[in-house]
Amino acid sequence: MRIKEHPILGATEKGATVTFEFDGKPIQGFEGEPIAVALRAAGVMVHRHTMKEDRPRGIFCAIGRCTDCVMIVDGKPNIRTCVTPLKAGMKVETQYGVTAKKEA
Amino acid sequence: MERYELIVVGAGPAGLSAAIEAAKAGMKTVVFDENAKPGGQLFxxxxxxFGSKEHKAKIRGYNIGETLLREAETCGVEVVLNATVAGVYEGRELTVMQGDSIKHFKGDSIVVATGASENMVTFPGWTLPGVIGAGAAQTMMNLHGIKPGSRVLMLGTGNVGLVVSYQLLQAGCEVVALVDASKKIGGYGVHAAKVARTGVPFYLSHTIVAVHGEDCVKGVTIGEVDAAWQVIPGSEKTFDVDTVCLAVGLSPMAQLVKSAGCEMNGIVPAVDAYGATSVPGIYAAGDVSGIEEASSAMIEGRIAGAAAAYQAGYLEKSDFESIVTAHEASLGSLREGMFGPKQRGRVQTVTEEGIVLSQSLLTKGYLDESDLAHFPSIQHGKTGVYPVIECTQNIPCNPCQDACVKGCILIGNDITSLPVINAEATCTGCGMCVASCSGQAIFLVEEKPLESTAYVSFPYEFLPLPEKGDRGIALDRSGAPICDAEITAVRTGKAMDQTHVVTMKVPLDYASTARFFRRR
Structure with a gap:
């Protein structure tokens, strides 16, 4: 999904390649890019499930306004992944309601 | 509590322009922006x-953003990022959230330039991952270098829907359709035409019936709507897509001006000619005071910044008046034409010149052959190389006039006038008009009856760039394949700024229909 070369913008400038964790699995992304971008590049579409109806949600506005893309990052829920820069070793988890684990 | 002479909320085109103008006059100015990078949507x-030279026409938005940032720095504007203005209170006090703390500031004047947010529409499946705002697509592609999806359906044919569809194509995505419930394409015809000629179909009077998929988007069904906006049974069409993009308008982000107690005029603050709201010392500029283009937002910002400086005694009355007069004239010219605010909601059938508008352009996104003869700048059958200008709506734009050193193209002082070909001047075929037309509506044609061939030059902003000798198929304005074509020249230059001018050889009969090229 990454654009290797753009006809107007040329090559995209990116930070160093870093490894982070998504639901326990190691994934690579570029340091400093939004977490959501690294997840999109890795094919992850679902960021969370809603509390009442367990519906999937993902990126919607990509500018930190709609809060649809929130996830649990390093143990903290409701982190807007579209505006939170990726760092090496981050622990990113799918959010169910406002917790990490699907309630029974 | 820290005090500034001017506090600007929002580091987009309007906010930065206001800050620059005020700081230039000597005001101690700060700009707060909630984002990690300044520039708003410009980047x-x-x-x-579009526009003319004074509006930075034919310059790409992100380059305009760079220039604004440099100017702000030179003028000593302080820009504070990751700083969300949470409220504006009595006495022009602000609370600003930075990280986990809230700080208090006081502004002798405040310019609110918070911009706009995207509108949404709902339909079954609209919350599925893969349904995104057009702004999200733009952010992902142009800031972060990632495609939002592989196959995309765009809802909305205003300028945002048209421009983002084109950008999706540039990023390498497939756009399966442009859909709008309206009967007519809302944005500029030239923006529609550059998408249509690549083969993207337009479905007007259509809406989304449902988006399909369990965990994310797998497809979308659209249907034709009747006069009561109800879907006509049997008219449904389904597309395999992984992304549905919504471009259904923008709404001013007026929460701050509202909370400051500014008198509202519907969804926008009531402002005077200088952007002053009903609360003394608080100004509003840019999309927050009415949705327009970045070009007009920058001018509104300049006027508001100058007004704040004049109010604070930093500008003499005569200097202030001359600044405002120049900017108002410039703003006025941008607001002219058939897409200007005065024309909103009106049905137009003819141009300012009295030429009947192309209905095909308004409903399918491209000019029909029967339209061509009505527009004198769409020439045919001439000797030598000549420009064909497929600019058929009155939009505020004139770079083509300056691009031609031979003076072939005339627009005149009224920048919304349709271009006219100067019969006295001779085209040299340099291609600068092709590259400088922001609407990508200019072509060069050279007919060679003795060889039974024609050479058609057209603007090209995709990868891979065709190379001389490439063989493929010429497409017509609708994107339909019409004949074999061979690339005979590809011109690239700094002044062309990434709009390459590609020339293809086609059979003579296709001189006035071949408008795009696809590799075999």
Whole structure:
């Protein structure tokens, strides 16, 4: 999904390649890019499930306004992944309601 | 509590312009922005802007953003990022959230330039991952270098829907359709035409019936709507897509001006000619005071910044008046034409010149052959190389006039006038008009009856760039394949700014229909 070369913008400038964790699995992304971008590049579409109806949600506005893309990052829920820069070793988890684990 | 002479909320085109103008006059100015980077939406806008030279026409949005940032720095404007203005209170006090703390500031004047947010529409499946705002697509592609999806359906044919569709194509995505419930394409015809000629179909009077998929988007069904906006049974069409993009308008982000107690005029603050709201010392500029283009937002910002400086005694009355007069004239010219605010909601059938508008352009996104003869700048059958200008609506834009050193193209002082070909001047075929047309509506044609061939030059902003000798198929304005074509020249230059001028050889009969090229 990454654009290797753009006809107007040329090559995209990116930070160093870093490894982070998504639901326990190691994934690579570029340091400093939004977490959501690294997840999109890795094919992850679902960021969370809603509390009442367990519906999937993902990126919607990509500018930190709609809060649809929130996830649990390093143990903290409701982190807007579209505006939170990726760092090496981050622990990113799918959010169910406002917790990490699907309630029974 | 820290005090500034001017506090600007929002580091987009309007906010930065206001800050620059005020700081230039000597005001101690700060700009707060909630984002990690300044520039608002300018850095996502990779197309060439419309207008005239004073509006930075034919310069791409992100380059305009760079210039603004440099100017702000030179003038000593302080820009504070990751700083969300949470409230504006009595006495022009602000609370600003930075990280986990809230700080208090006081502004002798405040310019609110918070911009706009995207509107949404709902339909079954609209919350599925893969349904995104057009702005999200722009952010992902143009800031972060990632495709939002592989196959995309766009809802909305205003300028945002048209421009983002084109950008999706540039990023390498497939756009399966442009859909709008309206009967007519809302944005500029030239923006529609550059998408249509690549083969993207337009479905007007259509809406989304449902988006399909369990965990994310797998498809979308659209249907035709009747006069009561109800879907006509049996008219449904389904597309396999992984992304549905919504471009259904923008709404001013007026929460701050509202909370400051500014008198509202519907959804926008009531402002005077200088952007002053009903609360003394608080100004509003840019999309927050009415949705327009970045070009007009920058001018509104300049006027508001100058007004704040004049109010604070930093500008003499005569200096203030001359600044405002110049900017108002410039703003006025941008607001002219058939897409200007005065024309909103009106049905137009003819141009300012009295030429009947192309209904095909308004409903399918491209000019029909029967339209061509009505527009004198769409020439045919001439000797030598000649420009064909497929600019058929009154939009505020004139770079083509300056691009031609031979003076072939005339627009005149009224920048919304349709271009006219100067019969006295001779085209040299340099291609600068082709590259400088922000609407990508200019072509060069050279007919060679003795060889039974024609050479058609057209603007090209995709990868891979065709190379001389490439063989493929010429497409007509609708994107339909019409004949074999061979690339005979590809011109690239700094002044062309990434709009390459590609020339293809086609059979003579296709001189006035071949408008795009696809490799075999």
């Amino acid at each position: 996502k806008q990779i197309h060439k802007f």
